[in-house]
Amino acid sequence: MGSIFKTIRSYFATHPAGIFAWLWVVAMPILGSVIFAANYDFLEAYPLHTPLDYLAYLVIGALLMGLALLPTTLIAIASGFYYGWVSLPFLILGYSLASVLGYSLGKITNMAFTELLFKKNPGFRKAVESRKEKEGSLVFFVRISPVVPFAISNFLFASMNIKLWKVLAYGIPGMLTRTVIAFSAGVLASSFLAAKESLNSPSQWTIGAAMLIIGVGGIYNYLRKK
Structure with a gap:
């Protein structure tokens, strides 16, 4: 394990773009939220009426999520409150496009990371390759868990060389639960701030805890030895 962390430190010391990208996906969603x-009330001036409105919503939403400018949960709440259920399919499609964008950026900024890690740590490579058939379940449980943010998970999957089709095929179902919960809070709320506050209710905490247990359990199942 020490050798792995040494390799990671060595990589980031010689690849400043990589460490900048990781710091970006960690910090920017927080700054964007603030x-x-x-x-937030500027959205009232931009209703969804025409096909062009929906296209703009789709593209802007995908860019905000894919570039880690806003958390997916915040966008789901705002979409539910301001635009209602009619926007949900476009939000889900936006997630898909954002996954492609975030994953691609992770690949570009961490292009040589996995190869270096495998070269310096053959045992780690063997462990990862022995779990190839479980990659889909890892993607699903990481996405459903509230612990790992969307933007960070995109970089994580790219760094692990998980195929993009798996990220989409297993990641979207994993995101649906979290998305619908946040989206519903927006639809049912009397105000945007009330929607955000509703996520702190006992029932929401219970649901969040359940998703956390499911997600952590699935990740543990991936990590444990055969």
Whole structure:
């Protein structure tokens, strides 16, 4: 394990773009949330009426999520509150496009990371390759878990060389539960701030805890030895 962390430190020391990208996906959603929380009411001026409106919603949403500018949960709440159920299919499609974008950026900024890690740590390579058939379940449980943010998981999957089709095929079903919960909170709320606050209710905490247990259990099943 020490050798793995040494390799990671060595990689980031010689690949500043890689460490910048990781810091970006960690910090930017937090900063974006603060900015959005102070200016959320501007969405009232942009209703969805025409096909062009929906196209703009789709593209902008995909960019905000794919570039880690806003958390997916916040976008789901805002979409539910301001646009209602009619926007849900476009939100899910936006997630798909954002997954492709985030995964691709993870690949570009961490292009040589996996190869270096495998070269320096043959045992780690063997462990990862022995779990290839379980990659789909890992993607699903990481996505359903509230612990790992969307943007970080995109980089994680790219760094692990998990195929993009698996990220989409297993990741979207995993995201649906979290998405629908946040989206529903927005639809049912009397205000955007009330929607955010509703996520702190006992029932939401119970659901969140259940998803956490399911997600952690699935990740543990992936990590444990055969």
